[in-house]
Amino acid sequence: MAALALGAAAWAPAAACRATATATATATVTATSTATTIAGASCATVPKEAACARPAAASGDPAHSAAAAIAAQDQGRQPATRVxxxxxxxxxxxxxxxxxxxLVGTVTSSDYPLAARRLPRVGDGINISLERLLSLRPDLVLAWQPSAATRALAPALGALHIPLEYMAPRSLDDIARDVSRVGRLLGTAPQADAAAAALAGRIARLRAQYGTRRTIRVFIEIGTDPLYTIGRDALLNDALRTCGGVNIYAQSALAAPQVVAESVLLARPEAIITAAGGRRRQARQAYWSALRLPAAQAGRVYAIDPDALFRPGPRLIQATADLCRDLDQVRAGQPATPARSAPEPVPDRAPRRHP
Incomplete structure (x- = not known):
């Protein structure tokens, strides 16, 4: 194994930890067949073609510490330059x-903005190569919320004094706050705070415009064979509330439950949101229409770019605005329009299982 240019004093004590963490990461993730992992990386329980929902975080999770405590922790830290x-x-x-x-590295599914596609890859989100990660000499690693993979990496990163920071927004407002926090960590606070303020302002305007309108019952379809939906996902349910919508499976015990078509028919949603764009959206509308779901028969099957909708990042704000307009079409009794459909997959991108 090639030595890294970290200095003998720093590298030697971490060598054993490094090897152990690599083996543990692979074994732990492989053994956890139903575990959901890093959001925007993968969910083992969601079908390959489906976007991946974020599991609800446990109470007391470090990713959801009080904002004041996080800000205090970030103060006084040297800005990271290799992330x-x-x-x-x-x-x-x-x-x-x-x-x-x-940024000096990321995971395979990072494809936005276009510049991100040129970054070196350290794994696919489920399996992270510790050796590849350390070869990039990072001074900060950003992860979603604790998972088998990140817990396995933590000992080696800790031995090398490389901070591992978690960010798992549970509301649209959290996304704006996370932009500011990343700015503090990376030494770009002025630009980050301006971007965060713009996002926060847009969220407030959406809530003021749509949040008190007639409530629309919504079914969000993230996988089709078998059928998966969004359950108690706090972030997407917040997006729906912002638009005056309610998720028909919001009370599910799971973040991304598998359901049967009969239960959807019984719930009688007024709108269906699908990740399938173009001809696939039309196929999903035909499927639900054949089952005599009134929303589908009325043409109320709407497609939103799954990467924007299911990734807990800044583009979710735009996806929420799109969702709000879709639900307003429902209130007006209008069917989905082709212009509001999510794009067809582009040729140079394989179907993804990540948001």
């Missing part, structure tokens, strides 16, 4: 905060 992100949403946060030039 690795372990989820595509975090890559997008870094660019939004003005810190794109400080």
């Amino acid at each position: 690795v992100t372990l989820a595509p949403s975090l890559t997008e946060l870094a660019y939004a905060a003005g810190g794109g030039s400080r």
